[in-house]
Amino acid sequence: MLIYIGRRLVIAMVTCVAISMLTFVIIRLPPGDFVDAYIANLAASGSSVSADQAEAMRHEYGLDRPVYVQYGLWMNRVVNGDFGVSMMWRRPVTEVIGDRLWLTMAVSFAALFLTWMIALPIGIYSAVRQYSIGDYVATMLGFIGLSIPNFLLALILMYTGFRYFGLSIGGLFSAEYAQAPWSAAKAWDLAKHLPLPACVLALAGTAQLIRIMRANLLDELRKPYVVTARAKGLTESRTVLKYPVRAALNPFASSIAYLFPYLVSGSIIVSLVLGLPTVGPLLLQALVAQDMYLAGTIVLLLGIMTVVGTLVSDLLLMWIEPRLRLTGRS
């Protein structure tokens, strides 16, 4: 079991390093650097920067050093918790990102939670009452969820809310709490705003999970031990819930591993549509302005948080699935 955990940890570490390198490559890809963009920006507004000044700025930001040195310098500071200064905002990156990263995670986790809460009962119902009207409705809804990209769904919801209910759906806080410091009231306000984006994000994943759960449970229900349980006179609910559902849950848990990255990346684009104060809109701005430290930090932190989320789900899976614990030992 320890070996299994160890292996997972090593993989997670390697993934993090890979993500950091990829991030750095992405940031280095665009021709020209921040100073070029900055000068172009100034030129557009009428003032100019001399070649000497530009050189000085490049030196100050370390842009005149070889790429691997820049990567090394960057990583060194990142490990020490210093993510550099956002060139666009002229403030430390951590300050610019602020609560946004946690809000991104809050939205993603809420979506994950919702996915489970919806998919589990519907999946069980669909399997137990196979080919019933409810099963067909669930299947239909599942396919619709699968077919509408989540940003489109967000767009349609926004339009419907605006057109027919005169509401502006969007944001994570009411106006009076947006800038307020954290308090119980603000948290409650967040909790009230979370369900809608979470629903939008969760729909596609839910559709998949319902299908997985249904298929798994159907396989389990046909096994002889279920017949034995029935023959022994167990109540129907106990027959289903006690063993088959638990056995069918295993692939369910392992699906978080790829559901979570999917939700995080979905939250970026949904945030843009719904105007959520997550890292999504910030990332887009930073990328457009080639603000390398800000964009890099966001991609890096998102990647690492996803890896951690995946790791947690793996450990959870091990807790549910004894077979994994045993194979890990050999």
Next chain:
Amino acid sequence: MSASLADDRLAQATQLQLTWWRFCRHKLALVSLFIVAAFYLVAIFADFLAIADPHATDARRSYIPPQGIHLFDTNGFAPHVSGMAGKRDLKTFKLVYVPDPARVLPVTLFAHGYSYNLLGFIPTDIHLIGLATPQPIDGIFLLGTDQLGRDLFSRLIVATRVSLSIGLVGVGMSLVLGILLGGVSGLYGGLVDTLIQRVIEVVRSIPTIPLWMGLAAALPNTWSVTQVYFAITLIISLVSWPELARVVRGRFLALREEDFVIAAELSGAGQFRIILRHMLPSFTSHIIAATSLALPAMIVSETSLSFLGLGLRPPAISWGILLQDAQNVQVLAGAPWLLITAIPVSLVILSFNFLGDGLRDAADPYG
């Protein structure tokens, strides 16, 4: 008697026939096959089906609402549309267009319009429908116009070509990567396998959209539409090959132990021959199924990226670019028809999913 006839038919059928019969049992997949085929036909004959030049702008017809074609007038069958007349809305002071029944514009089949090359090499200017006598401002606005007065229907049709082809090219690229890496992984096993599997794990655990955004934002502004098109395709396919590699590896692992492969090995067939001649044919169907399941993901990726303004750039027209116009709720409230692009997007994705489902079931007709 009839039962044994059916048995005979089953016993003599080739694998392809068996697969087809199994596929036909999945009714939704069969319907989806036709829908997908129809979409690709539209993509091939996009210019012929388009009514107006999708790039032609005209400030005098911005945000015209969708209008239908009237098939009959008072004298019988005479397809026509009404001319649109601009009016000031006295509440909002916006210019709104209302049909003016007094101005009758006859519609004909195979009308002359803007010039294009049919199938890429036949120069012509004939379109499926159009006004009998072309007018400078008037037109047939089946789905309305956008802010710049471009006909949404024509744009949607032309966008179909870009969006669907980007999916195909992208899948082609990730297929090459997937088969190569998955094949090597499954065939050699051992260290190479472990290494490739870890790489796949790493790629899968990276949230894709931030990664794509980063890569796409890095494309130089000076690149031409075609260059951006291929770059975006490459970026999208970079992330979707692991799934295909997984399928290929799984099949290789399963087939390696099969009797017929061992038999071929014992009779002295080379490794290359075994793979191409004996193994590949038995899992092409699986690859096709995996491909058709990967396609909708590609289409969504392109749409999302272009929607964010990081994918294809105007003057290219794709579904994502059309939806970009619909980003703003205030605009949507005034011109809800801009959201219509959502329908073909969802329909294609749904059809591909059903199709992939059916193909996956049919891939193993003996099961």
